[in-house]
Amino acid sequence: MGSEILFFFEVLVGGLLAGTMYSLVALGFVLIYKASATFNFAQGAMVFFAVLSFVGFMELGLPFFLAFLVTIGLMVVVGLSTERLVLRPLMNQSEDTLLMATIGLGYVLEGLAQAAWGVEVRRLDLGIPDFPIMFIADSIGIFISALDLTAGAVAAFMVISLAVLFTQTKIGLGLRAVADDPGAASSIGIPLKHIMLLVWSAAGVVALVAGCLWGARAGVQFALVDLALKALPVLIIGGFSSIPGAIVGGLIIGSTEKVLEVYIGPFFGGAIEGWAPYVLAVFFLLKRPEGLFGEKIIRRV
Amino acid sequence: MSNQNSSENILEIKNIEVVYDDVILAISDVSLNVPDGSIVALLGGNGAGKSTTLKSVSTMLASERGKVTKGSITYNGQRVEKLNPSDMVNLGLVQVLEGRRCFGHLTVEENVISGAYTRKLSKSEINSELERMYNYFPRLKERRKSQAGFTSGGEQQMIAVARAMMAKPKMLLLDEPSMGLAPQLVEEIFVIVKELNDKEGVSILLAEQNTNIALRNSDYGYIIETGQVMLDGSAKSLLNDDKVKEFYLGISSEGRKNFRDVLKETKKNKG
Numbered sequence A: 001m002g003s004e005i006l007f008f009f010e011v012l013v014g015g016l017l018a019g020t021m022y023s024l025v026a027l028g029f030v031l032i033y034k035a036s037a038t039f040n041f042a043q044g045a046m047v048f049f050a051v052l053s054f055v056g057f058m059e060l061g062l063p064f065f066l067a068f069l070v071t072i073g074l075m076v077v078v079g080l081s082t083e084r085l086v087l088r089p090l091m092n093q094s095e096d097t098l099l100m101a102t103i104g105l106g107y108v109l110e111g112l113a114q115a116a117w118g119v120e121v122r123r124l125d126l127g128i129p130d131f132p133i134m135f136i137a138d139s140i141g142i143f144i145s146a147l148d149l150t151a152g153a154v155a156a157f158m159v160i161s162l163a164v165l166f167t168q169t170k171i172g173l174g175l176r177a178v179a180d181d182p183g184a185a186s187s188i189g190i191p192l193k194h195i196m197l198l199v200w201s202a203a204g205v206v207a208l209v210a211g212c213l214w215g216a217r218a219g220v221q222f223a224l225v226d227l228a229l230k231a232l233p234v235l236i237i238g239g240f241s242s243i244p245g246a247i248v249g250g251l252i253i254g255s256t257e258k259v260l261e262v263y264i265g266p267f268f269g270g271a272i273e274g275w276a277p278y279v280l281a282v283f284f285l286l287k288r289p290e291g292l293f294g295e296k297i298i299r300r301v
Numbered sequence B: 001m002s003n004q005n006s007s008e009n010i011l012e013i014k015n016i017e018v019v020y021d022d023v024i025l026a027i028s029d030v031s032l033n034v035p036d037g038s039i040v041a042l043l044g045g046n047g048a049g050k051s052t053t054l055k056s057v058s059t060m061l062a063s064e065r066g067k068v069t070k071g072s073i074t075y076n077g078q079r080v081e082k083l084n085p086s087d088m089v090n091l092g093l094v095q096v097l098e099g100r101r102c103f104g105h106l107t108v109e110e111n112v113i114s115g116a117y118t119r120k121l122s123k124s125e126i127n128s129e130l131e132r133m134y135n136y137f138p139r140l141k142e143r144r145k146s147q148a149g150f151t152s153g154g155e156q157q158m159i160a161v162a163r164a165m166m167a168k169p170k171m172l173l174l175d176e177p178s179m180g181l182a183p184q185l186v187e188e189i190f191v192i193v194k195e196l197n198d199k200e201g202v203s204i205l206l207a208e209q210n211t212n213i214a215l216r217n218s219d220y221g222y223i224i225e226t227g228q229v230m231l232d233g234s235a236k237s238l239l240n241d242d243k244v245k246e247f248y249l250g251i252s253s254e255g256r257k258n259f260r261d262v263l264k265e266t267k268k269n270k271g
Helices: A003-036 A043-059 A064-087 A097-118 A134-139 A146-168 A169-178 A184-188 A191-218 A223-228 A230-240 A244-265 A276-287 B050-058 B060-064 B085-090 B109-116 B123-136 B138-142 B155-166 B184-198 B211-216 B235-240 B242-247 B259-271
Strands: B011-022 B025-033 B039-043 B066-075 B094-095 B173-174 B203-208 B220-225 B228-234
Touching: A003 A043, A003 A146, A003 A169, A003 A191, A003 A230, A003 B039, A043 A064, A043 A097, A043 A191, A043 A223, A043 B173, A064 A191, A064 A230, A097 B066, A146 A169, A146 A191, A146 A244, A169 A184, A184 A191, A184 B060, A184 B094, A191 A223, A230 A244, A230 A276, A276 B025, A276 B211, B011 B050, B011 B203, B025 B039, B025 B050, B025 B066, B025 B203, B025 B220, B039 B050, B039 B184, B039 B211, B050 B060, B050 B085, B050 B094, B050 B173, B050 B203, B060 B066, B060 B203, B085 B094, B094 B155, B109 B123, B109 B155, B123 B138, B123 B155, B123 B173, B123 B184, B138 B155, B155 B173, B184 B211, B203 B211, B211 B235, B220 B235, B220 B259, B228 B235, B235 B242
Parallel strands: B025 B228, B039 B203, B039 B220, B094 B173, B173 B203
Antiparallel strands: B011 B025, B011 B066, B220 B228
């Protein structure tokens, strides 16, 4: 195989693996979108809040797993307070109202995280090196980072578990019912409070995992909030309500942005991976607004 | 008709007043009883207070910023004021909301199964319950894998009723099951409702604008207007009542009058 082609595949695989991380953040959005039909602008802040707290607990001397568990507990508390203080008073309000509330919630979480743990950039060491795996490099000649590969595996695991939760369990059925029509769901006795609490806690756990994987690569810092917004083009491409959509959308964004950066970037003076995904998203909005896997907007006449 | 005997009533509403947003008076004085195992029709035009009455019973009112400000509602011997919709379903009272409100993105079967959410059933129990419902609604079985949002209005009404029945209710509140449906389908749905009442023993309070079909399929009826009960009686007597005939069934040679005016005239003539 020519080294040109090998290099292309290396870029592609690197992009796909980075894409799984986008998928992971997008999953957090999908969870909340599925249960409350709201785009949760606070998801980026939740990622930041979760991983900063995680690093903070480790700095306080907690061992890795304990810190992880404590942070999960903390994210459940965040979900609980969000349900009690924000969602419940806004129940049966328009979706726009909820959207605005999530923007506000995002700022509150960012502020809380920085007030509690400070503003400096932290390092997060997961014990997985961000170096090429020599075994793969030797056998096929492609350099793939161990961290990327781990992130891909973790993202895949989370995705499969969530897909099973949504489609195969009673709670999943309840979640989807609430997303479709909260009023009708409550009329057949599905407790909205519990569903909301569950969804926000699950989104918190997803945020923590995504934050860990990203933080390990880019450092635990405020920029994670903006990085998380990359999930927006991912969701536009994949469809807001679809778990497979989040995955495929993430892979598409990850791979195209890396390939474009390497091959077309030089003509634009580089750094096009920052905006190329949004161009792709605009294209999808024009041609296929529900995304690849999104639920078709049902309109009966 | 001894409709006042409290021990046999599964539902008793006594002189309730309902206010939305603390200012809008929707119901000023409604009292009604539903004897256990019977079908009672709540009749009246748009904005008469039928839906509000049903929502006061199912406690869905709170989510629309409505409040029962006077009177009492007793379901199965228990006051409902402090309960929420989930509690009511657990106590065996389920409301089928106006406009059917199916979960559009779920399949027909998922919709029906979702009705059993509050019951702790095994997979095989759910399947046998599902089959039981399909016996009443064979049409739904044919369409079990379709997305509910793409089914017809009649099928959606069937889904909504089957979904509610999956909770194994003692009492159903049906809000305008005939709305927007072709006459033939309305007949079909009322036949099934009657069958559910006969075979499952479920008591039914139904709000309807279609007075004729509602009375033909009920035991007792209440007519409400502008938030007050104007007239009540056995379904048969209401069907034969001249005033009801004139204003709700459209059988008259005279011109149109407000129902309340007619009642006033009747009172004057008596006095």
